[in-house]
Amino acid sequence: MKKHASSGRATCEGGLTGRLLKLSIAGRLDAASVARLWPVVHRLLGHKGIEAIVVDGSGIQYCDGAGTGLLVCIRQTARRLAAHLEFNGLSEEVAGLLSLYPVERILASEKPPPKRTGDLVVQIGKTFWTTLIGLKEHVAFAGELTVGLAKALLHPRSLRTKDFLLVTEASGPQALPIIIMLGFLVGLIMAFQGAVLMKQFGAEIYIADFVGISVTRELGPLITAIIVAGRTGSAFAAELGTMKVNEEIDALTTMGLDPVRFLVIPRVLAATLMTPLLAVLTNIAGFLGGAVVMVGLQFPMVTYVNRLLGAVATADYLGGLAKALVFGLLIAAAGCNCGLRTGEGASAVGRSATRAVVSSITLIVIADGIFAVLFFYLGI
Known part of the structure; x- marks a missing residue:
């Protein structure tokens, strides 16, 4: 099974073999091309049962911030899926851009989702307190x-x-x-x-x-x-x-x-x-x-x-x-x-x-x- 997307200057090919997903990205990864490649990459990464991802980046000719964002997204998705990730053939320039966004920094910047409380008493108390604050401001x-x-x-x-x-x-x-x-x-x-x-x-x-x-x-x-x-x-x-x-x-x-x-x-x-x-x-x-x-x-x-x-x-x-x-x-x-x-x-x-x-x-x-x-x- 293979999927292919072309933006004129960038291509993305992918195939799922068993539990191994192989991605081949080539061309110029700029804002215009990445916008077209991103949906295809998301569909490929959405398959169930992926345990390993191999990205072949030997054909990448140019990469800016948008292209780096695509590679970081692939890395974060692999981490979320608990899948082994391997980048092959990246040039020194592309690897250097990717190293600017280490996993530790991204994890530190991620905010946990707000906890929802089902306690009705707490919700009533918050609403009552907000009402009192608003009433105080109105009186003032x-x-x-x-x-x-x-x-x-x-x-x-x-x-x-x-x-x-x-x-x-x-x-x-x-x-x-x-x-x-x-x-x-x-x-x-x-x-x-x-x-x-x-x-x-x-x-x-x-x-x-x-x-x-x-x-x-x-x-x-x-x-x-x-x-x-x-x-x-x-x-x-x-x-x-x-x-x-x-x-x-x-x-x-x-x-x-x-x-x-x-x-x-x-x-x-x-x-x-x-x-x-x-x-x-x-x-x-x-x-x-x-x-x-x-x-x-x-x-x-x-x-x-x-x-x-x-x-x-x-x-x-x-x-x-x-x-x-x-x-x-x-x-x-x-x-x-x-x-x-x-x-x-x-x-x-x-x-x-x-x-x-x-x-x-x-x-x-x-x-x-x-x-x-x-x-x-x-x-x-």
Whole structure:
């Protein structure tokens, strides 16, 4: 049995005789040729019952680091199979390259696979400890953020105005197209769904009440917060995470500058102020979506507007804006916190952005539930 592979400048022939595997390698062993020879060598070495391997390297004309890696791989495979290995015909140059990678050094560099523990108690303890560490970091960040916001409000000149305006533009005006489109579609869908139900009772006029209250109190702030979380919160986490990976945040700390004041406070204030304004635009777009349905049902526009003005009270507007304000603060804080806690490596930035979106949406849902209970007991 023989197998042969040719890369134009290098060849590999192999045959299995009983329990003896004979390999004959010839040509130029460079990166291009070794890439083609490697799969063939792996297939030959994968036969069962191999007890001895003989490699004929008399035909090797050139060998670089890639070729040396192939020979080292053959040697390591023979060791793993507990098979006797013999290199024949290697030139002094190739033998010298192979001697640079002694077996002892490779064994010392190999890391044993991590031990898996099946102890459920240990796993629960590790998870609990990790949760406590994360909670401690969240509390510490919340304290730093509170102090920083208080200083910024008491001393407005300490705020970096240029950065604040840039972040405000990115968080607010640049998000208008998607906010308006989603708000319009939400109002349109809610009006259509309400029309299907209310048409059975001849109460299509109450579609305006349904759209106005649901959009103003709940859907407007909630849709806005989700868009801000996916767009702005993830951007904050990615920006600060990249700075953390590039050690720019460590450089600020080394120079005696507070990263929370220079990086976090402008972002938190910008997102907190922009989210209620975006929620107002979402509400208006939702009202327009409901108006399209009402006009399609042959209701005059003035009737729809009058129903909205009568159904939606001032408390509904203010409650929705209060929700949006809190949502914006939570989203910005979660995004900045995840960015500052980014680990090492490029993939850590992606994980931070994902963690920021998940954390933001979780906090939004929890805060929305708290608002629902609060509004219920306040009779709003």
